[in-house]
Amino acid sequence: MNYWSDFLNSFPDILNWVWQLIAFKIPWYQNFFWGLILISLLVWLAEILFPWRKNQSIIRNDFWLDGFYMFFNFFIFTVFISGFYKIGGLMFSSFGVTMDSISLIQLEDLPSWLQLLTFFILLDFVQWITHILLHRIPIFWNFHKVHHSVKEMGFAAHLRYHWMENILYKPFKTLAVMLLGGFEPQQAFLVHFFAISIGHLNHANIKLTYGPLKYIFNNPVMHLYHHAYHLPKGKFGVNFAISLSLWDYLFKTNYIPEDSGTVLLGFDGDEHFPKGFVQQSLSGFK
Template identity: 50%
Template structure:
């Protein structure tokens, strides 16, 4: 029991010291200032050359999303995640030791060239996240949490980090073992994380950049906006364009969908009009049983779309 309390205390104290050091010591290895720098960069692009020029510069829920950026990137770890994850990892390691496993690493990549183990770590993590993202859409109770991210009604860079804190737990839990098996180090994870942060900001931004053939590899605003579309295609109730950083997986597994330029398409999901707008109500959303459980998480989108067509 003492060991558990020590892990909890070390989690809180260690992360608090780390966060304070991040804020007071700007450097190239600093998550805090990378987040600010990348955010200002894409915000400037949205101001200078917006894709949807009719959208307000300070779009709907802009400041809510800015707060989400810092909450999900830093404050959630300070409040609970870091301490709780330390305890979970402790129990997990003890369980492995009880069956004679003391090292999860199955592939020693650190002896490879830097570019090789960075590429492997990035591709493995992105593929795991792509599949996890699909789960968030296909599993009804996970979709309830994911609705927070899809409650964005006007796209902008900061929408990237508007998501329910339960998503952090889901993503990190699922990707933990694959990344542990290939022995990705902290330096590699930092580089991968900053790169994916930049692409995530990019594909949520209100900008239009023609990537040419690279659009079949990397996610981008023109593609990701359709992921946030209010109406899903009738035959794709669960959603489309699940790519996090790479669009490659969607093209490989036929979940891609860009029917036309989506500059001014309606975003959200049927019922978003009644979705909570306050931060507190959003981060507590998903724990109470919904009044109506749909056959599929976004089947109501297809129904609503069909109804509109009939009305026309």
């Protein structure tokens, strides 16, 4: 009975949170709504000023579709799913699984810069593993196809992904936070904003590699090949990096044969893939 009321109560709470964001009642450094818009405008401006593929239109193919995905996955879906997550959390704790029982590191004991760094690296690593699973496991790949159906690359493609991906990433992200004693550092918003910026740039029509830092940070040149239609023989995917390219270099999943920016994107059979948001959101279940 309690679960049911908790489930229902979570909706007004989260709706209120979204409203507070939009109405700017949450300070700028924690405001993911306006933060996302600001980062998007800045990266878009950079695309306009320094385009990599010069003949690509400023409002490329699927620009508006991807823009909608951005807000859907970040806010609309969050409202929808919040009640389910709350129940999941309560069930976990009723089984006696508490954050302390599986924590590896007591994050609170570290200096704040080290808290942030540990949080960032661990969260990125579990997402890198999840991303590989999305390519490796056929039922997961069916959902991940939405992200790979982009044919012309631009910053907004970053958050074009099937709503099921929110659910598939969640257990791994939660596990990462649990390993850190269930503790998100106070300045975790810095990590989130940084990840959004790097993710936008990875998809942007800008030729950037960050010099020698390319071995640490993912970048547009590396990520474009993640979206390549033709993969090297025998591979189910390359360049799985989210923010850190480091994992691909360490585990030898890196692949950048050239950097003209003109590689064909998509996957085998993408000409039959649905083009609209509703059809794409319903795809992947067969």
